[in-house]
Amino acid sequence: MTxxxxxxxxxxxxxxxxAQRLERACAQALGRADRxxxxxxxxxxxxxRHFEVLPRRLPFAALTRQADAGDAAGHAWLRADPAHVRPDINGARLLACGEALALEAAEAAALLRPLKxxxxxxxxPIDAPTPSRWYLRLPPQAQLPRFAPPSEALGADLFEHLAEGAExxxxxxxxNEAQIVLHNHPLNAARAARGRAMVNSLWFWGGGVLPDRVASGLSAVGSDDESLCALATAAGVPAGPGDAEFAAPAxxxxFDLRALRxxxxFAQAWLTPAFAALGRGELAALQLDLEDGQGYRFARGQRWRFWRRPQASLQR
Known part of the structure; x- marks a missing residue:
């Protein structure tokens, strides 16, 4: 039997x-979970924690380039994604990047022309195998400073997340030069006239070369994040779009739920049906992995831990 x-x-x-709280049934299960x-x-x-990568870093530009174009080997890569920044009294803020700008292929080509x-x-050299993901090709030995990923900088002061130091x-x-080129591009005036966000900046991030090794014990990944899907693909793990609710996997x-707030x-669409699958024996174990490093593990036998108090918050 499998x-x-x-x-x-x-x-x-x-x-x-x-300050959101779980309802009683989920709170009881959380209180009885292994921590x-x-x-x-x-x-x-x-x-x-779920992918073995050697060297131990995540060069997302090289990983997504390989998934997009299949030519990442032999070079270092840096994402230079189209971005929209808005000046304010304290400087400027990154408000949109990549897919959020909904660029068409012809628009991306027009914007890239003066940047090349x-x-x-x-x-x-800069190019864009897809309209939302732009790349710089660098020598493999290129020394790059740390660039913040867009998720870290969205909504924040742009200047607090730019690369620092001499590098x-x-x-x-x-x-700065790219921003001047993009600010003066006639396509941006046309986008503004249609109520679309202007592409007035770039966002550098994810630099590096392809890892020597990527592996995982997973058999499937469900995610709408192209970076995670590219990482899974490099590990030989099938990856596809995320689902709206839980169904017991084969x-x-x-399951990538990092966008949930x-x-x-979360309880209705994911936790409750997952607990039901545990109870029916369709699922052997369930793990919650939070970005702050916290985690919970659920198994069928935990329902007998009557002495444990319910825990209504994911924060310990």
């Missing part, structure tokens, strides 16, 4: 749910 599979729910930090020691906080550390000589002269100075200068699977929706 053993029942396990499921992992990848979640945002517990603080993302604020492993907290892991390292952060989005990359969270993914590295700028980055080509700097030794970093970052060159990239800040290139960004094999060990990870409604605890009631």
């Amino acid at each position: 053993a029942a599979p396990s499921a992992i729910f990848l979640l945002p930090a517990a603080a993302a749910f604020g 492993p020691p907290a892991g390292e906080a952060g989005g990359q550390a969270q993914l590295l 000589p700028l980055f080509g002269d700097a030794g970093f 970052g100075r060159r990239w800040r200068a290139l960004l 094999a060990d699977a990870l 409604d605890l009631r929706q």
